[in-house]
Amino acid sequence: MDTGTGVKTDPTLPIAQSMKAWVLGNPGELKLAEKPVPAPKRAEVLVRIDAVAICATDLEIIDHGSPALIGGGMPFNKNFTPGHEYMGTVVALGPGVDEYRIGQRVTVEIHAGCGQCKRCRQGMYTSCLNYGLNYGDVDKGHRANGFTTDGGFCEYQVNNINTLVAIPDSMSDEEATLVVTAGTAMYGLTELGGLVAGESVVVTGPGPIGLLGVAVAKALGASPVILTGTRDNRLKIGHELGADHVVNVRNENAVEAVRRLNGGKGVDYVLECSGAPSAVNDAIRMVGRGGKVCLAAFPHEETPVDVAHIVRNNIYLYGIRGEGRSATHRAEALMSQKRFDAAKIHTHTFALDDLPTAIRYAKERIDDAIKVVVKAKGVAAHRLAAE
Ligand SMILES: [Zn+2]
Numbered sequence: 001m002d003t004g005t006g007v008k009t010d011p012t013l014p015i016a017q018s019m020k021a022w023v024l025g026n027p028g029e030l031k032l033a034e035k036p037v038p039a040p041k042r043a044e045v046l047v048r049i050d051a052v053a054i055c056a057t058d059l060e061i062i063d064h065g066s067p068a069l070i071g072g073g074m075p076f077n078k079n080f081t082p083g084h085e086y087m088g089t090v091v092a093l094g095p096g097v098d099e100y101r102i103g104q105r106v107t108v109e110i111h112a113g114c115g116q117c118k119r120c121r122q123g124m125y126t127s128c129l130n131y132g133l134n135y136g137d138v139d140k141g142h143r144a145n146g147f148t149t150d151g152g153f154c155e156y157q158v159n160n161i162n163t164l165v166a167i168p169d170s171m172s173d174e175e176a177t178l179v180v181t182a183g184t185a186m187y188g189l190t191e192l193g194g195l196v197a198g199e200s201v202v203v204t205g206p207g208p209i210g211l212l213g214v215a216v217a218k219a220l221g222a223s224p225v226i227l228t229g230t231r232d233n234r235l236k237i238g239h240e241l242g243a244d245h246v247v248n249v250r251n252e253n254a255v256e257a258v259r260r261l262n263g264g265k266g267v268d269y270v271l272e273c274s275g276a277p278s279a280v281n282d283a284i285r286m287v288g289r290g291g292k293v294c295l296a297a298f299p300h301e302e303t304p305v306d307v308a309h310i311v312r313n314n315i316y317l318y319g320i321r322g323e324g325r326s327a328t329h330r331a332e333a334l335m336s337q338k339r340f341d342a343a344k345i346h347t348h349t350f351a352l353d354d355l356p357t358a359i360r361y362a363k364e365r366i367d368d369a370i371k372v373v374v375k376a377k378g379v380a381a382h383r384l385a386a387e
């Protein structure tokens with residue numbers, strides 16, 4: 001690392017000049033390269049990356065580019081390092097930083113807003129109006145590591161202190177990578193939705209956000225919590241994470257099942273994580289009048305929606321692209337208090353050098369993979385039971 005003035009380091013955690021980093025070439029092509037270790041600026045720290053989880057959005061970015069936006073365009077052949085669900089150890093402090101200490105374990109959230117637009121001023125930094133404007137003479141200071149700036153498939157990364165979440169020693173590296181996933185579900189349900197104890201929640205789609213959405217809803221006292229999906233092994237994990245009822249939509253009509261399980265009534269919330277073509281129309285029929293539907297999946301196709309049903313029934317429909325309003329801190333609090341065991345969705349760990357294998361496991365769901373983690377410190381590939 002090229003230490004500028006005011007950067008603090010510690011001899012017990014020496015930092016090399018260069019690091020291994022995966023960079024995106026053409027679509028679908030990742031290459032292992034050497035990059036200089038970046039130096040933290042004001043309000044930033046340097047994180048040594050100890051573990052990084054692969055997200056469906058990473059697969060999307062690597063193959064199709066969007067939603068990453070580098071230098072105002074597609075991320076291919078721009079020396080860009082993807083990866084955004086990482087955790088690690090603080091190894092250098094930028095000028096004036098005293099909020100964190102060297103040696104502290106942290107996990108990260110993705111977005112550091114510009115801090116000066118209307119949305120950032122409202123605390124909605126993940127909806128920053130200057131999204132992706134972080135280059136050349138339009139640098140507004142917006143950062144979203146792994147989306148608009150370099151991410152975590154490497155050995156070190158700089159992070160704004162607002163994106164850090166301190167974690168206890170009792171939390172494993174792998175579990176810590178899942179805080180941002182739990183924080184995403186939490187943001188949709190509580191910060192944007194207003195969920196309080198006793199309200200009813202349906203989660204459609206048992207992917208990582210859906211499964212941790214079940215866990216968060218249950219931990220906050222929602223009742224009942226109902227999970228719908230097509231894979232029995234994932235529905236079983238949802239049950240273990242707190243779902244009162246699970247519905248395999250291959251065996252029964254999801255809308256009818258939800259109403260039956262909720263005493264004949266619609267529920268208060270649906271967290272839609274399936275991206276299925278019928279998902280929105282199903283969700284608006286699962287909620288009761290005045291209910292809320294949070295959309296957290298990215299479907300590839302445009303789908304027709306029964307707008308008249310939404311209007312007649314005063315239904316609220318809103319999208320989330322990730323975490324926000326520091327929901328990650330509240331998710332971390334539930335996890336460190338052992339209110340649920342997020343590690344149940346972590347299934348595989350590979351070495352950072354084996355990233356292409358790890359990606360293949362995540363993409364093809366080999367061996368029932370759910371969350372696949374890569375670790376920089378040369379761990380051997382092994383499977384951990386997802387109980
Ligand atoms: Zn993600």
Ligand SMILES: [Zn+2]
Binds near residue numbers: 113117119127130
């Ligand atoms: Zn902003």
